[in-house]
Amino acid sequence: MNVRDRQQHKYSILAVIIFTVSFIFPFADIRENRVAGSVPLWAGDLLSRTGPGGVLLLMLPPVLLILAILLRRSGRFSREALWLRIIPALLPGLSILTAFWVLSGIPGAYEEFLGEFGRVGMGFGFYLFILAGIVPLLSDRPPKGGAWIALGVFLITSVLLYTSSALDSLGIIREASNQQRRLLKEIGNHISITLSSVGIAVVIGVPGAFISYQYRRIRNAVFPVLNVLQTIPSIALFGLMIAPLAALSRAMPLLRQMGLRGIGNTPAIIALSMYALYPVLRYSYTALSEVDGKVIDAARGMGMNTIQLWGMVRLPLGIPVILHGIRVALIQTLGNATLAKLVGGGGLGVFVFEGLGQASSDMVLLGMFLIIAITLVADQLLTVLIRLLTPKALQNQYSAQTGESQ
Structure with a gap:
């Protein structure tokens, strides 16, 4: 067994362990309304109510994974066999599909406990089950094309679940449906705040890196200040923005009319741009300072001037x-x-903090899941952009530096 196979084998074994542990914890819970206490449901409860079908369906992903491990170890099949490489890539989507399918059967089995406002929540065992399906793809050398296969299965699964009415009783689905307009508005606010903050950091940070590269005194003054800013807790920095901005808006009514106030999105954007400035400036400076001197000498030897x-x-x-x-x-x-919600701003933090204040776990989960989804999409889009703009001769070197796999 080569290094790649051993690495994949370790992650597959870890996934099997997590699958097993997921059945120890409550898989779901039911509540009479959004703030009522929850009643936990274990796999045994689901078996007694819904019959063996639901639990047997849950057993499908771990059984497939164990089968792949045994066959790979037996040596009867090539370790490069297509179906053995596809199984780990199918597990994320398959785990999500089977887990949500089991949740969709709970309202019918517990109809007497769920009234008009009743809802189903996801237990700790549910999250472990989903995590176990993802683990095999986290190895340093995942199956070739595995990430794309997993993405395709995940998208198909999401469409199937979204177009069906099986999950209408799920708590986060009900919250999203009840606050659809507000939800879309806050998603837009969250993206707007983020892009504004990063845009300011880029406009200041990239030129600042050029200047810092050219002048050592400026570099010695700028980086210590940014290091100090990184040590200030984000909540404290948000709060520090309120008083000076409020005073400035009172002294200059024109700025107030332009939206510069002590509370709202403005202090959040300023504070976030301060935090974003450090990675932009640091990476930009590193990009300029670590260009191989031999390449520069060769370019000068070819007659290039400074601009070229x-x-x-x-x-x-x-x-x-x-x-x-x-x-x-x-x-x-x-x-x-x-x-940003803490200083009167918008964004998905509105749902997170309102959910905490109202003891509504569904609102908190709705906000957090959307933040995670937006973050993952943004990360993948920028990763693709970076690969497209990286010269082919340097792609392997860049991947080694950033820890990414091509």
């Missing part, structure tokens, strides 16, 4: 790392933008 050197050598070689810094800033800001 920057436009044809330094920037093309540095753009992938600069974009990676923007990627880090974007992912960081998408998460931190949740705190």
Whole structure:
């Protein structure tokens, strides 16, 4: 068994263990309304109510994985057999489909407990079950094309679940349906706050990296300040923005009319741009300073002037790392933008903090799941963009530096 097979085998064994543990914890819960106490449901409860079909369906992903492990170890089949490589890629979508399918059968089995406002929630065992399906794809050397297969299965699964009415009683689905207009508005606010903050950081950070690269004194002054800003807790920095901005808006009514106030999206954007500035400036500076000196000497030997050197050598070689810094800033800001609610701003943090205040776990989960989904999509889009803009001769080197697999 080569290194790749051993790595995949370890992750498959870990997935089987997590699958097993997931049946120890409650798989779901039922509540009479959005804030009522929950009644946990274990796999045994589902078996007694819905019959063996639901639990047997849950056993399908771990059984397939165990079968693949045994056949791979037996040596009777080639370790490169297509179906043995496809099984780990199918597990995420299959786990999601089977887990949600079991949840969809709960309302009919517990109809006497669920009235007009009753809803079904997801238990800790449910999350472990989904995690177990994802684990085999987390190895350093996942099956070739596995990520794309998993994405396709996941999209098909999502469409099937969305178009069916099987999950209408799920708590987060009911919250999303009841607050659809508001939800769309806050998704737009969250993206707007994030893009505004990262945009400001890029406009300041990339030129700042060029200046810092050229002048050592500026570099020695800028980076310590940014290091200090990174140590300030985000909530504290958000709060520190309120007083000076409120005073500034009172002193200059024109700024107030333009939206510059002590509360709202403005203090959140300013604070988030401060946090995003560090990765943008740091990565941009690194991209410029770590260009191989031999390449620069060769370019000068070819007769390039300073402008040509920057436009044809330094920037093309540095753009992938600069974009990676923007990627880090974007992912960081998408998460931190949740705190904009604390200073009167919008975004999906509205659902998170209102859900905490109302003891509604469904609202909290709705906000958090959407933040995670937006973050994953943004990360993948920027990853694809970086690969497209990276010269082919440098793609393997860049992947090694950033820890990505091509």
